[in-house]
Amino acid sequence: DAKTTQPPSMDCAEGRAANLPCNHSTISGNEYVYWYRQIHSQGPQYIIHGLKNNETNEMASLIITEDRKSSTLILPHATLRDTAVYYCIVRVEEDTGRRALTFGSGTRLQVQP
Amino acid sequence: GAVVSQHPSRVICKSGTSVKIECRSLDFQATTMFWYRQFPKQSLMLMATSNEGSKATYEQGVEKDKFLINHASLTLSTLTVTSAHPEDSSFYICSARDVSKNTEAFFGQGTRLTVV
Numbered sequence: 670d671a672k673t674t675q676p677p678s679m680d681c682a683e684g685r686a687a688n689l690p691c692n693h694s695t696i697s698g699n700e701y702v703y704w705y706r707q708i709h710s711q712g713p714q715y716i717i718h719g720l721k722n723n724e725t726n727e728m729a730s731l732i733i734t735e736d737r738k739s740s741t742l743i744l745p746h747a748t749l750r751d752t753a754v755y756y757c758i759v760r761v762e763e764d765t766g767r768r769a770l771t772f773g774s775g776t777r778l779q780v781q782p
Numbered sequence: 783g784a785v786v787s788q789h790p791s792r793v794i795c796k797s798g799t800s801v802k803i804e805c806r807s808l809d810f811q812a813t814t815m816f817w818y819r820q821f822p823k824q825s826l827m828l829m830a831t832s833n834e835g836s837k838a839t840y841e842q843g844v845e846k847d848k849f850l851i852n853h854a855s856l857t858l859s860t861l862t863v864t865s866a867h868p869e870d871s872s873f874y875i876c877s878a879r880d881v882s883k884n885t886e887a888f889f890g891q892g893t894r895l896t897v898v
Binding site: 703707711712713714715718756762765766767769770772773774775 | 786788812813814825826827828831833873875876877878879880881884886888889890891892894
């Protein structure tokens with residue numbers, strides 16, 4: 670799986686958009702970009718994933734650059750409950766379920782009131 | 783949606799005793815489950831891959847005789863920390879994926895183990 674680089678921490682004001690960047694310059698053509706988050710003392714939670722097109726769901730939007738070497742997770746209206754560590758993971762999508770996710774250091778997002 | 787339930791959420795045990803942690807996939811069958819460990823302010827580290835009906839695969843540096851994994855059914859995997867020591871105190875998390883629906887991985891709530 671390709672290596673990812675994320676800033677260690679970010680702050681965001683409540684109600685504003687939180688934009689979390691991720692660099693994955695060695696990504697391969699068949700690797701997807703996944704985002705998970707971990708709220709303190711809980712297990713990770715899936716947010717969104719994509720291959721090359723931008724994606725949006727009820728939680729967030731994922732913007733992937735045209736060269737796919739970086740992406741941005743956007744939380745459109747951050748709330749205090751969005752305070753968490755956000756992990757960007759690049760991996761091949763596989764259908765056997767036999768490969769574990771590899772977590773980097775992630776970005777600690779602190780939403781300020 | 784798919785749910786992975788982990789129990790207990792928190793346990794305190796004495797040094798030298800053993801602790802069992804359960805991980806259940808509630809509405810799907812998981813031939814493979816994963817066990818992670820997370821120390822304070824660190825990321826999740828994969829400990830082992832639990833395979834239904836066969837032996838677990840352990841990551842380098844993880845003692846298989848200390849961290850016993852049993853995956854007796856398609857919905858249950860257990861991790862037993864044997865002869866626990868204070869340095870085993872950590873946050874243990876399991877994960878599984880519903881391959882029939884080709885969905886993302888789901889994680890249990892985690893178990894905070896404190897060895898005193």
